[in-house]
Amino acid sequence: MDGFGELSTALVADACVRLGVPVRVAPPGIRAVVSGERVAGRVLPARHYGSVDVFLEAFERAEPGDVLVIDNGGRSDEACVGDLAVLEAGAAGVSGVVIWGLHRDTAELIEIGLPVFSYGSCPLGPSRLDDREPAALASARFGGYEVDRVDLVFGDDDGVLFVPADRGGEVLATAAEIRRVEREQAARIPAGETLRRQTVFADYLRRRAEDPSYTFRRHLRRIGGAIEE
Numbered sequence: 001m002d003g004f005g006e007l008s009t010a011l012v013a014d015a016c017v018r019l020g021v022p023v024r025v026a027p028p029g030i031r032a033v034v035s036g037e038r039v040a041g042r043v044l045p046a047r048h049y050g051s052v053d054v055f056l057e058a059f060e061r062a063e064p065g066d067v068l069v070i071d072n073g074g075r076s077d078e079a080c081v082g083d084l085a086v087l088e089a090g091a092a093g094v095s096g097v098v099i100w101g102l103h104r105d106t107a108e109l110i111e112i113g114l115p116v117f118s119y120g121s122c123p124l125g126p127s128r129l130d131d132r133e134p135a136a137l138a139s140a141r142f143g144g145y146e147v148d149r150v151d152l153v154f155g156d157d158d159g160v161l162f163v164p165a166d167r168g169g170e171v172l173a174t175a176a177e178i179r180r181v182e183r184e185q186a187a188r189i190p191a192g193e194t195l196r197r198q199t200v201f202a203d204y205l206r207r208r209a210e211d212p213s214y215t216f217r218r219h220l221r222r223i224g225g226a227i228e229e
Contacts, residue, residue, distance in 0.1 A: 001040035001065060001095075001152070003172035007179060009158045015174035021167050026160035027074065027143040029119050030098070033106060037115040039096030039155040041067040042165060043147050045140035048072040048080045048101070049130040055085050058137055059092035067153045068094050071140035072101030079104035079122040083112060090114045098153055098160055100142045117155045181224070199223065 004012075016023045032038075044066040046058040058068060068089055072080040081097060083105040089097055096115035102122040103109065109116050139148040145162065147153070152163045163171050185198055196202075204219040 001042075001154075003169065003176075004038070004040040004154060007172065007175045009154050009156050009161050011175040011179050012154050012163065012171060013161055014178050015171045016161075016163060018174055018178070019167070019170060021163065021171060024145045024147070024162040025143075026098075026100070026155075026162075028159065030100070030117050030155075030160050031120075032155065032157065033103065033109050033116045033118070033121075035157060037096075037117075037156075039067055039098065039115040039117065039153065039160075041065045041095045041153065043067060043069045043140070043149060043151045043153050043162070044094065045069050045137065045148055046071070047133060047136045047140055048126075049132050049136070050126040050128040052085055054132070054136055055081075056088065059088060059094065061137065062092045062094050064093040065095050066093070068097045069140045069142065069147060069153055070097065070099045070101065071142060072099060073141070074119070074143070075101050076119070076122070078102065078124055078126045078128075080126060081116070081118070082125065083108035086112050086114050086116060096155070098142075098155060100140070115155070117160055 013023050044058055044062055046054050046068060048054060048070055070080060079102040081099055081103045086097060086109055099118040101118060102120055103116055103118045104121055104123055104125065106121050139146050147162045150165050152165050152168045154161055188198060189195060199220065200223055204216060207214045
């Protein structure tokens with residue numbers, strides 16, 4: 001997705017906090033099959049009921065760059081995605097797969113190269129076939145959230161999060177500005193300008209002593225620093 005570039009999910013999360021955009025972070029433990037893989041794009045939702053046909057139907061609706069977001073209820077007793085589904089995702093123009101659950105065929109997924117995020121691997125595929133819900137292709141639950149086609153998904157080594165698409169440009173622009181400030185701060189530390197000096201920390205302590213409601217976050221915004229949101 002244009003704009004994510006050198007940004008990270010941590011920066012996107014900070015930008016959401018700064019802008020007051022609700023931060024919807026996937027449960028801890030959702031990671032890329034291959035460390036260093038990144039994903040960004042519009043959510044293509046699918047709820048899994050035991051059969052791959054729901055994914056194939058989702059691909060019929062896919063647009064280039066979409067990310068297949070799969071709701072498998074966070075199950076730990078089966079893998080719901082393997083090499084054929086991921087190959088088909090790539091053929092449909094999907095740019096990645098994010099699973100609230102497990103994957104299998106790890107070696108093949110590494111060879112395919114399409115980013116896949118999940119809780120991990122399991123050799124056992126599904127043996128169930130549950131009744132399909134009306135919202136099977138309209139939305140996907142992911143941890144404590146529900147996401148759909150009006151959401152964007154971002155993933156990297158820190159995890160996965162979701163952002164409303166209509167705030168995506170604003171969030172990414174703010175994340176880029178936070179990155180610029182943080183990189184400038186980071187470059188100064190090895191040169192001898194400590195973070196305490198850059199953030200005028202002594203002044204912060206003095207102001208806090210005078211006004212206990214004066215927070216470090218408020219102080220950073222006053223001086224134009226970053227670090228936290």
